[in-house]
Amino acid sequence: MLNSKDNETICRVGPATPMGELMRRYWHPVCTSAQLPVPDAPPLRVRLLGESYVVFRDTEGRVGMLDELCMHRGASLALGRVEEGGLRCLYHGWKFHVTGTVMETPNHADPKYRERMKAPAYPVREAGGLVWAYVGPKDLQPEFSQYAFMEAQPEHRVALRINVNCNYLQLVEGGEDSSHVGVLHTNMARPGWKDDSFEPNPDVVNPAALLSNDLEPTLKIEETAFGFQYVALRKTNEAGVKNARVVPFIVPYGRIIPAPAFLFTVFEVPEDDTQTATYIVVHGKAPVSEDKIIELLGLDDTRYYDRKSCVYTSTWADNFGQNRQRMSESWTGLRGVEVEDATIALSQGPFYDRSKEHLVPADQAVVRVRRTLLNAIKLAAENGTPPGVGLDLRGVSACDAPLKDGELWQDLLPTHRDIAAA
Ligand code: FES
Ligand SMILES: [Fe+2]
Known part of the structure; x- marks a missing residue:
């Protein structure tokens, strides 16, 4: 949980608010x-x-x-x-x-x-x-931070915007919450879930395709120059090998999510306290089309998303388009990664009060997001330079890979260390 005062501090982004001042450094x-x-x-x-x-x-x-x-x-x-x-x-x-x-x-x-x-x-x-x-x-005014996706060939990249009517932090926390992937995104993460068989999703573009059936990942977190990186370690069928999914948190609201052959760089940009513009940039080493990503995210259904205005249009008026008749086949009764994520964030209300939560160890990265932001606010208020400001972020990445016992998870993405050394 987070007390109501700290909740207000990290969620309110207007002029002359502590978080607003921090955000205005980027x-x-x-x-x-x-x-x-x-x-x-x-x-x-x-x-x-x-x-x-x-x-x-x-x-x-x-x-x-x-x-x-x-x-x-x-x-x-x-x-x-x-x-x-x-x-x-x-x-x-x-x-x-x-x-x-x-x-x-x-x-x-x-x-x-x-x-x-x-x-x-x-x-x-x-x-x-x-x-x-x-x-x-x-x-x-800092240097403009470069990201790896900026160097991708245009046909290997898709950039989308989705305007969601809730506070940015709800969407950020969903993105730094590995343990929801195997549950909320069950149909994509664990396609054999109905008969308890596990075969990985073959779609190499899908960021919810998990390589393990383990629903209780162990999380490890390490601070970096841009915020932090964390790993979700899941059991595999191979003795002495774990599945390691490493995701960065880039202060104040960025992340990169790995799909088998692509990376999803996501920014949850606050329009104001109760509206967020989510930017999703997909890039990889092969061509990728906007139609494919729109379909994967579930945004090809006009009940959910208006492609011209970029507005996520689904509301409680029709239970966010949930189809309960389909729930024997579809875990959520919804379809698509972004539809599931946005629906959950919207279901928390436009401005979620975190003072009544009951957290568990699998929520550690969410807790670290809050702590990192509160520390960054303090640093900015004391005239320090907050994490990531003005850094070259082309080395920030994410991965989903096997990790043998005794190997260091931090070695999976060694460029994160180079940024720390910069
Ligand atoms: S308000 Fe007069 S020119 Fe704009
Ligand atoms: Fe998700």
Whole structure:
């Protein structure tokens, strides 16, 4: 459990909150590149850490991010016209460059007036199929962190966004909770579950495909420069060999989940205290299609997900689409990894109070997420540099591999140590 005070501290992300201050030390994904598909595409309204912005791609293809409300009299620029190298407000036609330069003020033609002003604009990068922005203090702006997926060939990568109506930490904790994989995702993790036979799922893209039938993994955790890594050790049929599934936690909300032939890098970006934009980037050494990932995640069903708006649409109104008639075949009565994960997070409510929980040793990584975040908040408040800020994260990875007795699980991903040494 977590007392209500600490729960508030790590869940609330708005301006001037302790977690909000910590979060503002990092670069954040704010949309996918696909959401701004062409130059002068329609602008997007973006919520990030309880504040509103607009992102747009200009005529030259550059992406900019400004405060949502126009600096003249506050109309939303997300309704504006994107044209001739800038974003123009509908109300009185003021026009802004991606850098925040005020290009035109038609209702006050004197250029001296607009030359004195600058619209609030934020540093933006586009990498790995995502658009990233930094909204923290200017003097603390860190290097942009690179990830391995940013180096993958575009046809070997899929980047998706799913907007889920609950606090980010519920989704983060699900991602650092190995013991739920063999239960919640039973149909994909242990396809023979009905007759108690175990054959691994042959789908090499599925991140819930387990190599063991053991439902009570032993967890071991080690701190790293980016947060921590943990291993879930499961029994196998081979004497002296365990199955080791290693997953990193990248402060403040990132993880990488291994599938047999691909990696799923996931960011649970808080839009505000009760809404989260989940970004899932799948990459590997072979081609992978967006349709395949959408289907695997269960997002091809329009009751759950709207591909255009990226909104996860399922609610209690129809019990999240659960089909109880199918539960003799399907453990959950749901279909797809993300549908199962999002449904559980939503079932905890929009803002879960952790003060009534009953934790067990298999929840150790979840407990460590909370402790790591509370420590990082403290460090940031004392003017220290929080974990992962500005680091090159290309060496962060995940794996699902056999581990012989006597071997060190940390040796499965030795690059994690190199990042620690950087
Ligand atoms: S409010 Fe935007 S130009 Fe007037
Ligand atoms: Fe899951």
